[in-house]
Amino acid sequence: MELKQRVFSGVQPTGNLHLGNYLGAIKKFVALQEHHDCLFCVVDLHAITVWQDPGELARSTREVTAAFLAAGIDPKQQIIFNQSQVPGHAELAWIFNCVARLGWLNRMTQFKEKAGKHRENASVGLYAYPNLMAADILVYRATHVPVGADQKQHLELARDIAQKFNTDFAEPIAKAGFEDGFFPLPEPLITGPATRVMSLRDGSKKMSKSEPSEMSRINLSDDADAIAKKIRKAKTDPEPLPSELDGLDGRPEAENLVCIYAAIAEIAPEQVLGDFGGGSFSAFKQALVELTVEKISPITNEMNKLMANPGDIDEVLADGSDRANQIAEPIYRKVKEIVGFVVR
């Protein structure tokens, strides 16, 4: 049985959608929809692995949906939905809790970072989160997963889970007629110059939703003035921009701005240096402000318009969830049979 190519990705509704989310993930989604069947999920079950104010969670779920729509994802051709409306995610996650090994999860660097010194006090959900992420992808038997570089380790875990499930249940899987295993090993798509957009204040930290300093990130809700101020104040170093790529070695802040420019302009970083190398940072920053405002502000404006009608957003999510469920349900039913649950 030939497995159809299918794209799945998720974004957490945890506030402060930023340029890293856009360039590392959402912009890629828009491009992928041209040639693939895609599911784009607002992962609210993931969000509550750390405490979320309920009102804010709902607002943020609609905001991520608005960002998908404003960026240009077509909700009729593709599926946009929120995770909690499709029960198969949590159900398959439980089975994966029983497939994944403690030793595998103990290696997850994101858990270590997020739990920090207060590990004993972290939720069990935060620890088991990568199993849920594997279930998100595999409940659709998705084959390709566009994400930023920070998700690489979680994707490797999803592949390990798929592989172990295929091996543990090889016999019933073969009996059911699946010659190459039941789950595909999902491929991460981590490409281009902006797979890890860094903080504008510190080139050694990634741009993140949770960083307290607003100056560290460009939010998708920022207006043109805020974008200009943040880019002008972005940390740089005293040297002019180099003309060659290796001149960026050891200059993470300069490299970050060049890569942001390249990703937004859809050109190679080499070309950015070809155009701006030897020049001052202030001239380059001015060009970056203009480019960012030109490309991001229309998305921000459209998001604001969409957010004025939350009922319309909820309809997109309901319709997407119905269609997602139609794909997930028969797959999850097969999984239950394979595992040996009595089904009706």
Ligand code: AMP
């Ligand atoms: P999250 O906000 O953690 O749900 O992330 C949503 C998507 O954005 C995931 O694919 C992340 O890998 C990606 N992402 C988050 N932060 C960054 C960043 N600083 N640079 C590039 N991609 C990012």
Ligand code: TRP
């Ligand atoms: N864990 C991802 C993040 O924090 C979000 C996510 C959840 C995801 N499930 C997914 C991404 C499945 C890709 C595929 O960014």
